[in-house]
Amino acid sequence: MINATNEALASTTQRDQQLITSMERIFSAAQAKAVFSEPVVSGNYTVITASEVSAVGGFGSGSGFGPAGKRTGDSSQAENAGGGGGVGGGGGSMGRPVAVIIAGPDGVSVQPILAVTKVALRGIAFAGAIVAMLRKVLK
Numbered sequence: 072m073i074n075a076t077n078e079a080l081a082s083t084t085q086r087d088q089q090l091i092t093s094m095e096r097i098f099s100a101a102q103a104k105a106v107f108s109e110p111v112v113s114g115n116y117t118v119i120t121a122s123e124v125s126a127v128g129g130f131g132s133g134s135g136f137g138p139a140g141k142r143t144g145d146s147s148q149a150e151n152a153g154g155g156g157g158v159g160g161g162g163g164s165m166g167r168p169v170a171v172i173i174a175g176p177d178g179v180s181v182q183p184i185l186a187v188t189k190v191a192l193r194g195i196a197f198a199g200a201i202v203a204m205l206r207k208v209l210k
Contacts, residue, residue, distance in 0.1 A: 086158040090130050094162060105166060116175040123169045128162025 108120040134156030171182045 130160025
């Protein structure tokens with residue numbers, strides 16, 4: 072029984088370490104080098120893009136031991152503890168450009184990048200909400 076317990080604990084520790092390593096990879100996207108691009112120089116101008124970066128994740132693990140049962144086929148009928156464990160997790164990261172920083176002879180300017188698709192989708196969702204509310208009011 073002690074060997075089974077030690078094996079289950081070692082297995083859980085190994086799975087936890089693998090999960091921590093995976094989560095570190097996911098969250099490594101949220102670094103300054105992921106937000107600001109390498110400067111691009113052309114003549115007297117330097118251009119740097121700035122991005123919005125987000126990362127999310129979660130995980131859990133568990134293990135347990137069930138009630139002791141009897142071994143089948145063993146003449147001594149020794150008791151055997153059952154057990155198990157598991158680990159799960161997930162996450163992701165994303166980034167999108169939000170601005171361009173332009174440095175030149177006239178100074179530095181920041182030009183926002185407009186996400187037309189995002190604005191259009193929000194407009195459609197807003198219009199749908201208005202139509203749904205009007206239907207409820209008119210009934």
